[in-house]
Structures are given as structure tokens and as C-alpha cells.
Amino acid sequence: MKALLEMLRVLLSGDQKADRVVPPSGFTARLTVFTAGAMAFLAVFSLALALATGRLADRWSAELARTATVRISAPDGQMQAQSQAVLRVLETTPGIKSARVLTDAEQRKLLEPWFGPDLPVDTLPIPRLIEVVETQDGPDIEGLRLRLSAEAPGAIFDDHTRWRRPLIDAASRLRLLAAFSIALIALSTGAMITLAANAALAANATVISVLRLVGARDTYIARAFVRRFTIRAFLGATVGTLAALLGVILLPSAAEEGAFLTGLGFRGWHWILPLLIPFLAGIVAFWSTRAAAFRTLKGLT
Amino acid sequence: MIELASAAYSYGGGDILTDLNLRLAPGSFHFLTGPSGSGKTTLLRLCYMQLLPSAGNVRIFGNNVHEMTRDEVATTRRRIGIVHQDCQFLDHLSLTDNIALPLDVAGRDAEAEMGNLKELLSWVGLSAQANALPPQLSGGERQRAALARAVIMSPDVIIADEPTGNVDWEMGLRLLKLLVELNKMGKTILIATHDLNLIRNAKSQISARVLRIHNRRLQLAGADL
Numbered sequence: 001m002k003a004l005l006e007m008l009r010v011l012l013s014g015d016q017k018a019d020r021v022v023p024p025s026g027f028t029a030r031l032t033v034f035t036a037g038a039m040a041f042l043a044v045f046s047l048a049l050a051l052a053t054g055r056l057a058d059r060w061s062a063e064l065a066r067t068a069t070v071r072i073s074a075p076d077g078q079m080q081a082q083s084q085a086v087l088r089v090l091e092t093t094p095g096i097k098s099a100r101v102l103t104d105a106e107q108r109k110l111l112e113p114w115f116g117p118d119l120p121v122d123t124l125p126i127p128r129l130i131e132v133v134e135t136q137d138g139p140d141i142e143g144l145r146l147r148l149s150a151e152a153p154g155a156i157f158d159d160h161t162r163w164r165r166p167l168i169d170a171a172s173r174l175r176l177l178a179a180f181s182i183a184l185i186a187l188s189t190g191a192m193i194t195l196a197a198n199a200a201l202a203a204n205a206t207v208i209s210v211l212r213l214v215g216a217r218d219t220y221i222a223r224a225f226v227r228r229f230t231i232r233a234f235l236g237a238t239v240g241t242l243a244a245l246l247g248v249i250l251l252p253s254a255a256e257e258g259a260f261l262t263g264l265g266f267r268g269w270h271w272i273l274p275l276l277i278p279f280l281a282g283i284v285a286f287w288s289t290r291a292a293a294f295r296t297l298k299g300l301t
Numbered sequence: 302m303i304e305l306a307s308a309a310y311s312y313g314g315g316d317i318l319t320d321l322n323l324r325l326a327p328g329s330f331h332f333l334t335g336p337s338g339s340g341k342t343t344l345l346r347l348c349y350m351q352l353l354p355s356a357g358n359v360r361i362f363g364n365n366v367h368e369m370t371r372d373e374v375a376t377t378r379r380r381i382g383i384v385h386q387d388c389q390f391l392d393h394l395s396l397t398d399n400i401a402l403p404l405d406v407a408g409r410d411a412e413a414e415m416g417n418l419k420e421l422l423s424w425v426g427l428s429a430q431a432n433a434l435p436p437q438l439s440g441g442e443r444q445r446a447a448l449a450r451a452v453i454m455s456p457d458v459i460i461a462d463e464p465t466g467n468v469d470w471e472m473g474l475r476l477l478k479l480l481v482e483l484n485k486m487g488k489t490i491l492i493a494t495h496d497l498n499l500i501r502n503a504k505s506q507i508s509a510r511v512l513r514i515h516n517r518r519l520q521l522a523g524a525d526l
Contacts, residue, residue, distance in 0.1 A: 021402070023393040210389045213351070214450070215379035216406035217372050301351045301374075 022207060022224045028200040032229055035192040036236030036281045037243075043185045044244030044274045045264075050178030051273070052264045057171030064164040065138070070099075070130040074154035082152035083128050089151050090132060095139030102129045132157075189233070189281060190288040197229055197292040212300060222293035226286060233285030237278040245274055302327055302458050302489050303348050305519075308357035310343055317343050319517045321357065325458065325491060330484045330507055332500045333493040334522060335514035341493040342386070344514065345462050348491065349381050350374050362457070379407050382451030382488075384461035388443045390435035397422070397431045400450045407454065418453070425449045425479065441472035448479055458489040465499055473499055481506050 070090070074082045083101055090099035102110075104121045107129060111119055141159055148155045201208065211221050248265050266274065308321040318340045325331060325348075333341050346352040347359055350366050359366045361377055369377065390399045401411035401418055411418065422428045425445040430438060438446065444464055451459055461480065465473030477499055484490045484507060494500065503509050511522035 020394070020398075021391060021405070023391075206389070207391055210391060210402075211406060212375070213349070213378065213383055213385075213389070214403040214406055215375050215454070217375045220406055297371075301353070 019224055019227065021211060022200075022204055022228070025200050025203060028196045028203075029228075029232055032193055032196045032232040032285070033236035033239075035196070036189060036233040036285070037240035039185050039189040039192075040237035040240030040277050040281055041244040043182055043277050044241055044248065046178050046181040046185060047274055047277075048248055048264050048266060050175050050182065051266060051270050053171050053174040053178060055267070057168050057175065060167050060171060061164065064160045064167070066134045066136070068132040068134060068157060068159045070132060070148065071156045071158060072128040072130070072152060072154050073156075074128075074152075076125075078154070079128055082154050083130065085151040086130055086148060086155045089144070089147050090130070093139050093144055093147070095135050095137055097133045097135045099130055099132045102131055186280065186284055190284045193229055193233060193285045193288040194292045197225060197289040198296065200225060200229075201293060201296045208297070208300060212297075218294060218297045221297060222290060225293050226289045229289040230282050230286045234278050234282035237281030241274055241277045248274075302362060303491075304358075304360040305347065305354075306358045306360070308347060308354040308359050310340075310347060310352060311355040316517055318347075318514070318519075319356075321347075321354075321519045323512070323519060325489050327457070327489055328484070328487050330481075330490045330503070330509040331492070332503070332509055332511045332522075333491060333514070334495055334497070334500065334511060337495065339514040340517060341495075341514060342462055344519070345460050345491070345493050349378060349383055349460055379403065379454050380457045382448075382454065382456040382459040384444070384447045384451045384459070384464050386463040386466050388435075388447040390443070390446070392435050395432050395434060396427060396438065396446055399435060400446060400453055403450060403454045421449050421453060426475075440467040441469070441475075444468055444472070444476055445479070448476065452483060452488075456488070458491065459483060461490070461492045463494055464492060465494065465496055470498075474502065477503055 070086050072079065072082050072086060087099055087101070090096050107126065108117070108119055108121050110129075111121070111126075141157070145157050148157055208221055251265055303323070303325040305321045305323040309319040310317045321344065333344060335341050343352065347354055348361070350359075350361065350369070353359075353366055361369075362380065364373070364377065366374075391402070394402070397418060398411075400421065401414075404411045404414060419428070419431075422431055425448060427442060427445055427449065430442060430446075435443065435446070444467065448461070448464065451461070459480065464476050464480070468476065473496065480490055480492065481503065500509070500511055504511075513520055513522040
């Protein structure tokens with residue numbers, strides 16, 4: 001822990017002597033800055049996707065969880081009586097906010113995509129639908145089902161579970177994929193920086209050899225590379241993050257209906273999260289370069 | 302200071318050096334000679350831990366090289382001044398910065414020791430080249446700069462590999478004079494060279510032991526030197 005704090009102190013304060021012993025490198029510097037920038041850009045959008053799908057899953061879950069449908073299939077003569085019985089049951093059930101029978105026009109509209117606009121709903125044996133809005137706590141589903149079966153044998157309570165679950169599962173999978181993408185981006189950043197660090201270490205083999213021979217410890221040599229790559233990754237990631245945030249800000253604003261693509265952005269305190277990406281890139285670069293440097297130095301006498 | 306006991310070094314299955322026995326006493330002056338490819342540089346590298354013996358023991362300042370950590374190797378090297386045949390400088394740093402490098406890596410303030418540094422540059426005759434980059438220096442200047450870097454930490458031992466190999470006779474004598482001066486200050490010197498005239502010249506000034514590598518073994522050179 002003490003060594004780590006010392007490394008951080010040196011990283012932040014800088015060590016001009018250690019810095020200048022390694023000559024400025026060209027392509028590895030540009031490669032690191034570009035990689036960190038590009039990866040940060042992608043990470044911001046993955047993060048936005050993860051947060052948006054999370055919000056979507058929550059919304060679908062909340063909205064669908066608060067509504068249910070009672071479907072009544074009964075002979076013509078009993079339909080009205082069973083509907084009234086169901087409404088009475090629902091009105092006296094705790095956890096039910098409201099319940100109403102869908103009109104013929106509403107039912108026709110629901111069936112219109114499949115049967116066209118001229119469907120004679122009143123002449124066909126179509127089940128009667130009752131829309132149920134639940135309170136936040138919701139009813140005791142099993143108890144309600146038992147009461148409905150006793151009062152109206154043709155009534156079936158549907159809490160939308162079989163619709164809701166796949167939708168929520170899909171949104172959750174998307175969120176998982178986005179999180180996995182962020183992890184992959186972090187690993188790829190680490191791998192790219194390791195490659196760049198290895199290239200820089202190989203290009204400076206003579207410098208390292210001279211430093212070892214004049215009595216430099218591994219930490220002294222590693223520090224020069226680690227600090228350089230950490231700062232480059234941080235700066236690159238800062239530029240990438242800012243560019244991506246600008247892209248997110250310029251996205252069309254989310255519609256009230258919550259269209260998925262237009263809702264791809266940050267809300268509230270979530271805006272803080274992308275600002276952490278440059279620091280994460282710096283941490284990834286710090287450990288990648290440190291590991292690469294010590295691995296290389298271990299092979300030298 | 303440096304002690305080799307039945308030390309050997311093998312590479313790729315073949316023996317490069319075998320049954321090496323050597324003890325560098327404090328303040329001693331040793332020459333190491335032998336034909337090209339005989340293993341002089343290898344022996345020197347064993348002495349400053351760039352190579353580890355494949356058999357036997359090498360002890361530096363009383364420590365077995367096989368038991369030293371990497372940090373201990375680094376700090377031990379600060380007590381050994383090394384002059385390479387090819388000098389090995391950091392070409393992007395000025396001569397002054399190169400000579401001050403051992404101070405920097407040891408965490409000492411080179412700025413505070415600028416007085417010593419200037420004195421050292423003057424001692425090796427390189428005051429005018431203080432700000433020059435290594436590629437701008439001649440062979441002799443590079444050798445003298447390497448010697449200055451080797452002694453900046455006031456090491457106990459100075460190991461030089463063909464320090465006069467790339468310079469003319471006059472410059473070789475000048476370098477030898479510097480090494481003799483260091484020896485008179487109490488430094489232990491080990492020089493690998495195939496220049497027998499240089500050895501003869503040194504023996505006329507100081508008491509030096511001459512070692513020779515023959516058939517991969519180290520032996521005391523005969524009266525022909």
C-alpha cells in the first residue's frame with residue numbers, strides 16, 4: 001500500500017529526471033493517445049446504452065406490472081352478469097386502483113391489425129376484456145384468481161407476466177451486453193497500451209541497459225514509462241470522452257413515449273459516470289505499462 | 302571486493318570460461334589480457350553482475366551474486382564504476398547529463414553536485430564539451446566521458462573494458478594516467494586490454510597484477526609482461 005501511494009505521488013508530482021532519461025517516442029505516443037481516445041468514445045456510448053436499457057427495463061417492468069387484464073369467455077346470456085360480477089370482485093379487492101370494461105370500439109381497435117376495420121365485434125363470440133389498473137403494491141394475485149373463479153367461472157386474470165418477462169429479459173440482456181462491451185473496451189485498451197509500452201520498451205533497450213548498469217532500480221526505469229503512458233492514456237481518453245459526450249448531447253431528445261433510440265443518453269447524476277472514464281483509462285494504462293515494464297526488466301540483468 | 306571461486310560460465314551448452322579464481326583486494330590494480338574472443342568481456346560482466354556464473358561462486362562486496370535481489374544488484378552497481386568498450390551513452394542527453402546519470406538514478410541531486418561535476422569534466426579534459434551530445438564527441442572524448450561517468454559516484458571498484466581500444470596511443474596513455482590516479486586514491490581497478498604496451502607502461506608507474514585468459518582459464522601472466 002505504501003509503495004502504491006508512493007507510485008501515485010510520483011505519478012502526480014512527476015519526476016523530471018526519470019522522465020528525461022527515456023527519449024521522446026513518436027508513434028507509440030500517438031498510438032496510445034488515439035487508442036485511449038477511441039476506446040473512451042466507444043465506452044461512453046456503451047455506458048449510455050447500458051443506462052438506457054436499464055431505464056427501459058425498469059419502465060417496462062413498472063408500467064406492465066401495474067396493469068392487468070381480465071378476459072371473460074361466457075355464453076351470450078351470461079356475459080353481462082359475469083362482467084358485472086368480475087367488476088364487483090375487482091372493486092372490493094385491495095391493490096386494485098380501477099377496473100373498466102373495454103368498449104366494443106376499443107376491442108375492435110385491438111383486433112384491427114389482424115382482422116381489419118370492419119370486424120363485427122357484436123356478432124362474434126369474442127371474449128369481453130376488462131382493463132385493471134393496480135396500485136403500487138398490487139393485489140394478492142392468487143387470492144384474486146380464486147375469487148374470480150368462484151364468482152365468474154369464465155373469467156381469466158392475466159397479469160401480463162408472460163409478455164413482461166421476455167421484454168424485461170431482452171432489456172436486461174442488452175444492459176448486460178453493454179456492460180460486457182465496457183469490460184471488453186477496458187481490456188482492449190489495456191492490451192493496446194501493453195503493446196505500445198512493449199514497443200517503447202523494445203525501442204529503448206539500450207537506454208534501459210545503460211540505466212541498469214549505472215545502478216538504476218527497476219522502479220526508477222519503470223516510472224519513466226508508466227508516467228508517460230498513463231498521462232497519454234488519460235489525455236486521449238479525456239478527448240474521446242468529451243467528443244462522445246458532445247455526440248450524446250446532440251442526439252435528438254427523448255420523446256415522452258420513450259422511443260428507445262432517442263432515449264440513448266444520460267439523465268441526472270448519470271452524467272457523472274462518463275467523466276470517470278478518463279480516470280479509468282489512466283488506471284488501466286498505469287497497471288498495463290507497469291506490468292509490461294517489470295516483465296521486460298525481469299528479462300534483463 | 303570482488304571474489305571469484307571456481308566460477309564458470311557456459312552458454313548454449315559450451316563452456317566460455319571455467320574454473321575462474323580471482324580476488325580483487327581493495328586498492329589493487331589488475332590487468333586482464335588475452336586474445337580477442339578469449340572471454341575477457343565475459344569475465345568483466347561476471348564481475349559487475351551482468352552475467353551470473355553457471356558454476357562456482359562470485360561474491361561482490363561479500364555478497365553472493367546468486368542471492369542478491371534485483372534492487373541489491375542495482376545498489377551494488379553504484380559502488381562499481383564501469384567503462385564499456387563502446388561507452389554506451391544516452392544520445393539524447395548532454396554530456397553533463399550523461400555523466401550525472403548515476404547520481405540521478407541514485408536519487409542524489411546532480412545540481413547540488415555541479416561543482417564536483419565541473420571539476421570532473423575538467424579532470425578528464427572535457428569542460429568545453431559539457432553541453433555536447435555524445436554523437437558529437439570523438440572516440441577519445443567518449444572514452445574519457447565514460448571514465449568520468451564511472452567515477453562520479455566515487456565507486457570502490459572501477460572496471461574498464463578495452464578503455465583505450467578506440468583511441469590513439471597518446472590518448473590511451475592519458476586515460477591510463479587517469480586510471481592510475483584513481484588507483485592512487487585507493488580505488489580498485491580492473492582493466493581488460495589486449496594492448497601489451499599499455500600494460501608495460503602502467504607497470505612502470507604502479508604495482509599491477511596481470512592476468513591472462515588462456516584455454517578458458519584465468520592465469521597469472523608470465524615475466525614476458
